[in-house]
Amino acid sequence: MDATPERVADTRCSTGEGPVWHPDERALYWCDIPNGRLFRTTADEAGYELLLDEDDALGGATVEADGALLLFRAAGRVERFDPGEGDPEHVTTVESATHTRFNDVIADPEGRVYAGTMPTDDELGRLYRVESDGDGVSVDVVADGKGFDIPNGMAFTDDLETMYVTESEAHVVYAYDYDRATGDLSNPEPFVETDPDDGVPDGLTIDDDDGLWSARWNGGAVVRYGADGTERDRLSLPARKVSCPVFGGDDLRDVYVTTAGGADRPAEGDGAGALFRFEAPDGVAGRPAFRSSVATE
Numbered sequence: 001m002d003a004t005p006e007r008v009a010d011t012r013c014s015t016g017e018g019p020v021w022h023p024d025e026r027a028l029y030w031c032d033i034p035n036g037r038l039f040r041t042t043a044d045e046a047g048y049e050l051l052l053d054e055d056d057a058l059g060g061a062t063v064e065a066d067g068a069l070l071l072f073r074a075a076g077r078v079e080r081f082d083p084g085e086g087d088p089e090h091v092t093t094v095e096s097a098t099h100t101r102f103n104d105v106i107a108d109p110e111g112r113v114y115a116g117t118m119p120t121d122d123e124l125g126r127l128y129r130v131e132s133d134g135d136g137v138s139v140d141v142v143a144d145g146k147g148f149d150i151p152n153g154m155a156f157t158d159d160l161e162t163m164y165v166t167e168s169e170a171h172v173v174y175a176y177d178y179d180r181a182t183g184d185l186s187n188p189e190p191f192v193e194t195d196p197d198d199g200v201p202d203g204l205t206i207d208d209d210d211g212l213w214s215a216r217w218n219g220g221a222v223v224r225y226g227a228d229g230t231e232r233d234r235l236s237l238p239a240r241k242v243s244c245p246v247f248g249g250d251d252l253r254d255v256y257v258t259t260a261g262g263a264d265r266p267a268e269g270d271g272a273g274a275l276f277r278f279e280a281p282d283g284v285a286g287r288p289a290f291r292s293s294v295a296t297e
């Protein structure tokens with residue numbers, strides 16, 4: 001891909017991830033997961049703000065219907081945070097996830113949130129669906145005879161018939177039939193299978209042609225696929241651990257990319273842990289993300 005990534009915020013995150021574009025604020029939020037940090041940068045201003053720096057993990061965030069953020073934390077906790085209102089407020093706890101932390105999250109067109117959790121020594125990761133009433137239910141649809149291990153980046157096709165879910169450990173992006181009325185997922189089929197020598201598929205986003213953009217943890221790149229699942233392009237970044245891409249900007253033609261490994265740049269690359277941005281190829285843009293409605297009165 002003929003694009004030069006711009007280093008937007010040199011935050012040296014341990015695990016920079018969970019980028020989310022906030023169209024009302026024209027701002028990008030992202031997390032440093034293990035350090036419980038939440039950052040924000042805006043389209044017009046250089047630099048960035050550190051909004052939260054807390055003790056326990058912050059896995060990801062969605063934008064709520066009223067513009068607040070919904071934070072997915074450690075120990076199954078889900079919080080509402082509006083930077084203009086003060087500290088985060090507890091909304092709900094997914095009781096069967098209290099042993100781990102949330103990882104990648106996405107809101108669906110009905111305001112639900114699909115939230116993956118990381119595996120622990122004793123349990124594999126799981127995929128939950130947090131309903132708008134705050135009830136967290138497990139949606140571990142078995143794929144290839146197995147459940148999830150590390151559920152990761154997710155995306156919906158434009159026709160809302162399909163939901164993609166990345167399973168990092170298996171190096172697969174699965175395509176599920178998505179039922180908008182119930183939120184149920186079914187009939188998983190491998191859609192993209194990545195080369196184990198090409199790092200691990202991590203965060204995911206989708207463009208307005210239904211092309212997938214998949215981050216390569218330990219692969220140092222974002223890989224672009226066509227709507228048919230064939231690799232079309234890739235952009236290398238100066239960080240081995242590339243964690244998640246997202247479209248942002250007024251016309252959703254900027255691609256923001258989070259990275260990890262900031263504490264060990266000699267091994268991880270001189271941009272490890274920074275936030276990068278590059279312009280999407282001509283004719284390509286993202287689609288507005290859906291908003292959650294779990295903590296909106």
Ligand SMILES: O=C(O)[C@H](O)[C@@H](O)[C@@H](O)CO
Pocket residue numbers: 015017033103150152168169200201202217243
């Ligand atoms: O969130 C993380 O710790 C990483 O992005 C993992 O999800 C990644 O390493 C996949 O195994």
